[in-house]
Amino acid sequence: MTTTVERKATNVHWHKGDVTREKRAEILGHKGVTLWFTGLSGSGKSTVAVALERALTARGVLSYRLDGDNIRLGINANLGFSAADRQENIRRVGEISRLFADTGIVVLSSFISPYREDREKVRKMHEVGGLPFIEVFVDCPLDEAESRDPKGLYKKARAGEIKGFTGIDDPYEVPTSPELHLHTAEMTLEQEVALIFSTLQERGIIPKD
Ligand SMILES: Nc1ncnc2c1ncn2[C@@H]1O[C@H](COP(=O)(O)OS(=O)(=O)O)[C@@H](OP(=O)(O)O)[C@H]1O
Numbered sequence: 001m002t003t004t005v006e007r008k009a010t011n012v013h014w015h016k017g018d019v020t021r022e023k024r025a026e027i028l029g030h031k032g033v034t035l036w037f038t039g040l041s042g043s044g045k046s047t048v049a050v051a052l053e054r055a056l057t058a059r060g061v062l063s064y065r066l067d068g069d070n071i072r073l074g075i076n077a078n079l080g081f082s083a084a085d086r087q088e089n090i091r092r093v094g095e096i097s098r099l100f101a102d103t104g105i106v107v108l109s110s111f112i113s114p115y116r117e118d119r120e121k122v123r124k125m126h127e128v129g130g131l132p133f134i135e136v137f138v139d140c141p142l143d144e145a146e147s148r149d150p151k152g153l154y155k156k157a158r159a160g161e162i163k164g165f166t167g168i169d170d171p172y173e174v175p176t177s178p179e180l181h182l183h184t185a186e187m188t189l190e191q192e193v194a195l196i197f198s199t200l201q202e203r204g205i206i207p208k209d
């Protein structure tokens with residue numbers, strides 16, 4: 001098992017068990033995967049993940065949401081929004097996603113994850129472990145996200161009350177080849193959920209109806 005940071009601990013060795021990923025998938029009736037929702041604040045990452053979680057649950061598929069705000073209230077409470085802290089945030093949640101996906105869960109990870117390199121590292125850590133990883137670009141023009149402003153954060157950023165806000169005075173690097181591209185200013189939530197659902201079915205991750 002590999003990691004994406006230099007490991008400080010020495011004399012540690014991977015301990016292999018004898019229950020396989022395939023056996024866990026057999027118990028659940030579907031495979032594990034990480035769906036990685038990336039996009040600006042207000043683009044719709046959480047809204048899509050919540051609706052998808054509801055649809056998956058209704059069909060008996062075990063899913064779990066990891067959401068930027070929630071994770072930052074707990075395990076990543078010691079991280080802020082500097083480039084280094086965002087990088088560590090994504091590294092940790094990438095590792096958590098990978099572990100959950102390995103259990104067989106459909107993981108719905110919603111993080112701005114503004115840096116391409118950090119997202120690519122998360123993709124890599126899944127790929128080396130033989131786990132499916134689906135990057136979902138939740139794409140919404142900045143002016144539309146700003147007009148939605150569900151938490152009033154753009155208003156605060158424009159007023160200078162929040163410094164280093166993504167899209168205002170902090171970067172967002174758009175994905176170059178995401179598996180899925182949702183244009184949330186043009187698509188309905190139902191269309192977005194249906195597209196992701198059918199992708200999971202076509203890839204053999206969850207059963208067809
Ligand atoms: N400076 C700054 N920039 C961007 N976002 C900010 C900032 N300060 C607070 N928030 C709130 O934190 C949420 C983003 O957390 P993430 O963990 O997804 O960010 S990151 O991936 O590490 O960039 C983000 O949630 P979403 O709006 O759901 O994206 C905001 O609610």
Ligand SMILES: Nc1ncnc2c1ncn2[C@@H]1O[C@H](COP(=O)(O)OP(=O)(O)O)[C@@H](O)[C@H]1O
Binds near residue numbers: 039043048148
């Ligand atoms: N097609 C759509 N898909 C997702 N969200 C949409 C869509 N159209 C409008 N919205 C609205 O945009 C806002 C997105 O907010 P949120 O999901 O919190 O974004 P994020 O998690 O990316 O910060 C919500 O108020 C949601 O109702």
